[in-house]
Amino acid sequence: MLNLVSAVFGAIVGSFLNVCIHRVPRGESIVAPGSHCPHCKSPIKFYDNIPLISYLLLRGRCRNCRGTISIQYPFVEGVTALSSFLLFLRFGLSWSYFFYFAFVASLIVITVIDLFHQIIPDVISLPGIGVGLLASLIVPDLPFLNSLIGMLLGGGSLFVVATLYQWLFKREGMGGGDVKLLAMIGAFLGWKAVILTILLSSLIGSITGIIVMVAKGKDFKYAIPFGPFLSLGAVISLFYGEKIITWYLYLNQ
Numbered sequence: 001m002l003n004l005v006s007a008v009f010g011a012i013v014g015s016f017l018n019v020c021i022h023r024v025p026r027g028e029s030i031v032a033p034g035s036h037c038p039h040c041k042s043p044i045k046f047y048d049n050i051p052l053i054s055y056l057l058l059r060g061r062c063r064n065c066r067g068t069i070s071i072q073y074p075f076v077e078g079v080t081a082l083s084s085f086l087l088f089l090r091f092g093l094s095w096s097y098f099f100y101f102a103f104v105a106s107l108i109v110i111t112v113i114d115l116f117h118q119i120i121p122d123v124i125s126l127p128g129i130g131v132g133l134l135a136s137l138i139v140p141d142l143p144f145l146n147s148l149i150g151m152l153l154g155g156g157s158l159f160v161v162a163t164l165y166q167w168l169f170k171r172e173g174m175g176g177g178d179v180k181l182l183a184m185i186g187a188f189l190g191w192k193a194v195i196l197t198i199l200l201s202s203l204i205g206s207i208t209g210i211i212v213m214v215a216k217g218k219d220f221k222y223a224i225p226f227g228p229f230l231s232l233g234a235v236i237s238l239f240y241g242e243k244i245i246t247w248y249l250y251l252n253q
């Protein structure tokens with residue numbers, strides 16, 4: 001029963017994340033005014049604003065003007081609901097659940113904004129670093145020192161890579177946004193998981209990059225935002241990090 005509640009809670013949070021995704025890059029307030037249709041600007045009634053269900057009932061169209069509602073809305077709500085559900089199964093009703101759910105929710109917002117706008121907003125990553133460090137004082141799964149080293153290692157390593165890249169190729173390969181995002185990931189997950197995140201995101205990012213280059217015939221200058229890969233690597237590290245590290249050490253005995 002509580003598992004179901006955690007999924008519903010996740011869907012409601014996902015609905016709020018959609019508001020953040022739409023408004024943060026535009027510098028708008030995330031609390032006021034209320035939700036409105038992007039086509040006809042008419043306010044969305046509370047009964048048309050039920051996560052996932054309203055989209056299905058309205059068949060993805062505004063009740064007033066019949067303009068299409070982006071698939072992004074139910075998608076973000078569904079992914080957030082699933083994340084909440086899986087984290088609740090793992091951690092139960094605990095500080096750890098809220099800590100990691102806040103983390104994954106921030107990653108969802110960052111991923112969608114980075115995909116659409118090629119930016120990672122400081123207003124999410126910088127407070128995220130602070131929240132990760134402070135919360136490590138109360139979350140039993142993550143000692144403060146581990147969080148601090150993770151933050152420095154994550155931000156520091158990517159800063160070195162970005163600086164070297166710029167020095168070698170005389171153009172920006174990786175933005176400062178990625179550096180701050182990886183510092184935030186380190187603060188939330190600790191130093192072991194941040195190393196795993198770098199390895200996984202580089203691997204998945206390179207494979208995707210090669211596929212995109214072959215499919216679209218673009219060269220290396222075609223910049224793919226790296227934030228979504230860092231986020232994906234972080235989520236895999238969060239759920240399977242221990243297993244992957246144990247398996248790797250076992251192989252190298």
Ligand SMILES: [Zn+2]
Binds near residue numbers: 039064
């Ligand atoms: Zn409308």
